[in-house]
Amino acid sequence: MLVGMTRPDDHPQQPPSRRIAADLRKQIEQGQLAHGERLPSERVLAEQYGTARNTAREAIRLLAEQGLVTSQQGRGSFVRSPERLFRFGSDRYSLKNRATGLTPFRLEAKKQGKEPRIDVPSIAREVPPTDVAERLKVPADEPSVVHRENHYFADDEPVQIVSTYLRWEEAQGTRLMERKSGANGIYGRLEELGHRMTDIRDEISARMPTPEEARILHLLPGVPVLEVLHTSLDQDGEPFEVSRYVHRADRTGLLYELPVEQEEADQDAQ
Amino acid sequence: MLVGMTRPDDHPQQPPSRRIAADLRKQIEQGQLAHGERLPSERVLAEQYGTARNTAREAIRLLAEQGLVTSQQGRGSFVRSPERLFRFGSDRYSLKNRATGLTPFRLEAKKQGKEPRIDVPSIAREVPPTDVAERLKVPADEPSVVHRENHYFADDEPVQIVSTYLRWEEAQGTRLMERKSGANGIYGRLEELGHRMTDIRDEISARMPTPEEARILHLLPGVPVLEVLHTSLDQDGEPFEVSRYVHRADRTGLLYELPVEQEEADQDAQ
């Protein structure tokens, strides 16, 4: 009897493909199949379980969907090794980092010994998406924003896609329209326009990537993305910049450290 | 010619299943297939594209994996409607909510007109997972914690799984070991033990659910989970509670609002 192979009646009305997947999952979790190790080939699995190759294949596909294994044509299927590289902290916007002269991403990359690279595929005046328009307080039915699209890499591995939206009326004719926006990046220019970043608001969600995102980020099946819709508020509490971050979730985490609001007499915040 | 059907040479070396999936995706994005609408059946799609049923089926599976459609045996495949219900704000720990006498989840649910329910499947002394042990500053090789597992529901729909870990030496013999922990929940009891929640630290990641989580949360294929590893720090900066939140990402988002640290002379933070 092979290790980790269950008797058919352990999983009564489980279809064979799920049963094989469950067996393999157990072997991975219990370490009988180590990280990076090769799984039995589809043809071998099929024979071991007395099923068609398609059924064994389906089992491996299920595990790939769960982000547990990954297949390579001509080589085999392998147990995926967990790796969490980037942790974007809530201090990434902190002004104290200004002293370094680096933008938040470059700073984070350097901290972790990675070589950062930033591509700027496009900078264009556009009609904003409705969620961005709402948050930036601009009309959603006219080209009221400048959209800067950035792709971020660490050691040439794509890490995140960032779409930054600024008010067209403010960005027009400034270095905010250029690829190289000058010292301290766009926040430097925005400060010169009278916007000191005072508060931020990050709305976080997770979803599966679009095929387009999967292509740009080199995503394997079973890897979701973290989407952060970020709003910067200035000293007057007015939004002056909205960005949509799309992170690959297998390489990225977020970290928020914050004080807890303490009890007060009658702070009636709706 | 059917709407949205591309000529084969639009996608040169795309395999048929991907081509069908891309066509359907386009039809969904352009609104030719509305939210909730039924897709053509597998057999019909196969005939339209001149492929085997399995190939059409594969196309639909690809879309399901991307979270775009969902299939129901005997009924058909349908365009999934986006719905984001719960938004957990960073003020959910705020002490000012104490006035309501509700725990954060109950408060959030009420705000949104949902009926909250909390199951407590288990409360037990355990050996902590290593990531929890690190953060709670307890030994990882002995039963040094109490693990409270909670399942949260809104209108009987499962929303999140929460595992809370407390120091065994503190929780032992108190209401922290009971299902009903008293006024203001466990935070009320912890405060009596001298821990006033002063800062929090949330580490956020996203991944595909385990089969177990998919079962508890009723997750469809193509829906990731948001995992939040939360640490509460007291007035002395000491951790006194660690919780792992597993949210279904199709119904849940997170919101963090925080002030930006302003520039200072030489705040040499690590």
Next chain:
DNA sequence: GCATACAACTGGCTCAAGCCACTGGCTTGA
């Protein structure tokens, strides 16, 4: 009027076979 039974659909899952593209180790020959 109403419950039952049925028929025609739907997706779920499997089979057995085949061809393709890619990998990696081995053999061959210069």
Next chain:
DNA sequence: TCAAGCCAGTGGCTTGAGCCAGTTGTATGC
């Protein structure tokens, strides 16, 4: 020595067939 070529093994993708289980509308019979 080393490069080129071969070949066995791998996953990628499709075919066409079959059976099952769940759904829904319709016809039947009480």
